[in-house]
Amino acid sequence: MKTLFVRYDSRCGLCAEVRDWLRNQPAYVELQLVESESDEARRLFPGLPESDLAVLSDEGHVWLGNNAFIMCLWALREYRRWAQRLATPVLRPMARHAWEAVSRNRKNISGLLGLKSEAELKKQLSEVTIPTCPVN
Amino acid sequence: MYIVESYLAYLAISLAATVLVARTLHRNGKVFLVDAFRGNVELAASVNHLLVVGFYLINVGYVTQALTTDRTADTVRAALELVSSKIGTILLVLGAMHFFNLYVFNRLRRHGEEIHSLPPVRPDARIAMP
Numbered sequence: 001m002k003t004l005f006v007r008y009d010s011r012c013g014l015c016a017e018v019r020d021w022l023r024n025q026p027a028y029v030e031l032q033l034v035e036s037e038s039d040e041a042r043r044l045f046p047g048l049p050e051s052d053l054a055v056l057s058d059e060g061h062v063w064l065g066n067n068a069f070i071m072c073l074w075a076l077r078e079y080r081r082w083a084q085r086l087a088t089p090v091l092r093p094m095a096r097h098a099w100e101a102v103s104r105n106r107k108n109i110s111g112l113l114g115l116k117s118e119a120e121l122k123k124q125l126s127e128v129t130i131p132t133c134p135v136n
Numbered sequence: 137m138y139i140v141e142s143y144l145a146y147l148a149i150s151l152a153a154t155v156l157v158a159r160t161l162h163r164n165g166k167v168f169l170v171d172a173f174r175g176n177v178e179l180a181a182s183v184n185h186l187l188v189v190g191f192y193l194i195n196v197g198y199v200t201q202a203l204t205t206d207r208t209a210d211t212v213r214a215a216l217e218l219v220s221s222k223i224g225t226i227l228l229v230l231g232a233m234h235f236f237n238l239y240v241f242n243r244l245r246r247h248g249e250e251i252h253s254l255p256p257v258r259p260d261a262r263i264a265m266p
Contacts, residue, residue, distance in 0.1 A: 001255075028251060046263070061259035070257050080250050087256030 003030045004075050005044050005056040006068070010035035012106045013115030015053075022072060029075040037119065053103070066099035138215035143203060145219050150199040150226045154192065157230050161237055162188045168241040172248035187240065191233060198229055 006022070008015045019033050034041045036050055045054050048062065055068040063071045074083035086095040102109065110116070116124070162184060169180035202225065209215035 048261070056263070057259075058265065060263050060265040061255075062261040062263060063255075063257060064260045067257040067260060071255060074253075074255055080253065084253065084256045 001029055001057050001059060003032055003058045004071060005032045005034055005058075006072060007034045007036050007041045007045050007054040007056070009051070009053070009106070009117075010037045010119045011117055013110035013117050013120065014102075014106050014113070016117040017115050022076075025079070026077040027075050028077055028080065031072065031075055035119075065103065066096045069099055070095065138209040138212065142209045142215045142219050146203065146222050147199070149219070149223050151196065153223075153227060153230060154195045154199065157234055158188050158191050158195075161191060161234065165237070165241050168245050172241070172245040174248060174252060183244070187237060191237060195226075195230060195233060199226055202226070 006019075008019055010016075022031055022033065034044060044056055045062070048054055048064070052065045053068045055063045055071045070083050070086050073079040073086070076083075085091055165184050165187065166180060169184050170177055173179045173183070202222065205218060205222070207214070207218055209218050
């Protein structure tokens with residue numbers, strides 16, 4: 001396995017923050033981060049639920065939600081051991097609950113932390129009306 | 137009176153102990169390293185050799201550095217005590233170095249296991265790649 005394609009929610013500020021963090025980590029497996037609303041995401045992840053984090057390997061294996069997040073950690077040099085720990089029978093249910101809690105509330109968490117994705121910023125900027133100067 | 141004899145005894149015993157520990161390390165470290173490098177025997181042998189060279193340099197360096205003493209060895213008893221205390225220090229240093237080497241071997245092995253580990257979770261689906 002050489003590459004993992006990671007599809008993340010492009011309308012969530014927290015997800016954009018985690019994406020930037022992932023990009024800056026040294027990795028054993030290359031991570032290609034794909035916005036959920038892009039054509040590439042629709043091409044790579046056909047028929048998979050759009051709301052969830054998804055990871056696709058270059059061998060065609062797909063991981064969703066909590067498993068996808070564990071796979072992202074497994075790809076990173078510094079966090080592979082953490083991924084292996086989180087996948088053990090003892091920690092896996094806890095990791096799943098934590099993942100579900102964060103994933104369900106990601107919009108609220110982004111709002112509380114003041115995090116905005118590029119898509120949200122674009123939408124917000126497009127709604128700004130620039131006042132016109134009165135012409136004499 | 138017996139100082140030269142003490143020095144010679146110290147050097148002979150310390151160097152013999154160093155060689156003994158280094159040979160043990162070389163012989164048994166090989167198994168760890170072959171596992172760490174996923175069966176790459178040549179690379180394992182090379183790293184093993186380099187580690188043993190480092191071990192020899194540090195230990196022989198310390199043994200020769202710690203040779204001189206201000207204590208006198210006028211009687212056989214004083215000479216024996218001097219040699220014994222000096223060799224005791226050398227053996228403690230050798231022991232510490234030996235455990236440090238074991239730690240390095242184990243870290244290399246764990247690192248090798250980590251790099252080549254399989255995904256910890258089963259895939260949820262499989263799709264045909266273009």
